[in-house]
């Protein structure tokens with residue numbers, strides 16, 4: 767089946783979410799998972815499920831660890847003054863997130879580009895920024911905008927482009943049951959929004975095969 771793409775462009779009106787940074791209460795989570803198993807008609811006491819509440823609680827805590835992370839702390843010491851003013855691109859960043867509507871995973875790739883303004887960020891920090899926002903309950907549009915706006919603000923960049931391509935288990939396993947649908951969202955800020963050439967260059971560069979591929 768041909769790959770279908772749903773294109774949506776992230777805009778600033780995407781809901782802004784404040785996070786409390788409160789540590790996860792594993793005990794409460796565990797008892798809720800036990801209740802959930804009961805509500806599903808299961809027997810939480812049976813062999814295979816005995817440790818499930820504990821496992822699920824830990825897995826949820828891991829998958830939402832982005833709530834405990836702070837971007838300023840992450841970027842501390844990782845911004846460097848530089849005269850370089852060409853586009854910087856980091857593409858094919860794998861991510862795993864969870865949709866806030868169904869608490870089911872969505873996952874895929876993030877491509878990021880920016881035009882530096884006398885400052886660059888250590889390249890390894892970009893995937894970590896992606897992770898910080900991905901490992902929270904999310905919608906793809908907001909994830910896209912949060913990555914873009916964070917880079918734009920923290921780097922004071924001339925422009926930032928973010929494209930996120932993802933598959934949503936809530937679409938694949940339930941609802942429309944479309945297994946080959948990819949949702950694509952983008953956030954174009956500064957020069958990436960105002961200058962079509964810049965945007966096109968970015969889109970062209972992220973479409974190109976990876977290093978080592980014959981394209």
Ligand SMILES: [Zn+2]
Pocket residue numbers: 865866867868869870934936937
């Ligand atoms: Zn969903």
